Amino acid sequence: MARLSVEDTSQDQVWLLHVDGSSTTQGSDAGIVITSPQGEDLEFAIKFDFKTSNNEAEYEALVIGMRMAHVAGARHLLAYSDSKLIVKQVEGIYEAKEESMIQSPTNKGVKNQFQPFPDYPNTKGGKHQS
Secondary structure, X not given: OEEEXXXXXXXXXXXXXXXXXXXXXXXXXXXXXXXXXOOOEEEEEEEEOOOOOHHHHHHHXXXXXXXXXXXXXXXXXXXXXXXXXHHHHHHOOOOOOOHHHHHOHHHHOHHHHHOOOOOOOOOOOOOOOO
């Protein structure tokens, strides 16, 4: 699992975000779990009403999860995704190559999603150990 860190060093203030997007011939969806610093989980399942690739579904899940975490009160966020590609794209290490990802409104405005998190772009890749 790749990790995207938008955090400061005070662990008592860090919120966790776990996302997983999926696309099949039946449709696209996402699972989002936001964990508060007190350990309370907010769980969401989202069904997309538009076609996506697996990467696009994962990307949408990440951005939606970040928005939801911010609304819930998060200012320091540690996000996990099982898509290393998406994490590296968000970190700016990889560039989107699929035309649908390049043209995606989500991709074009993704940097705006990080503005509520003051320590971005303090990002790291890695495996999540649970």
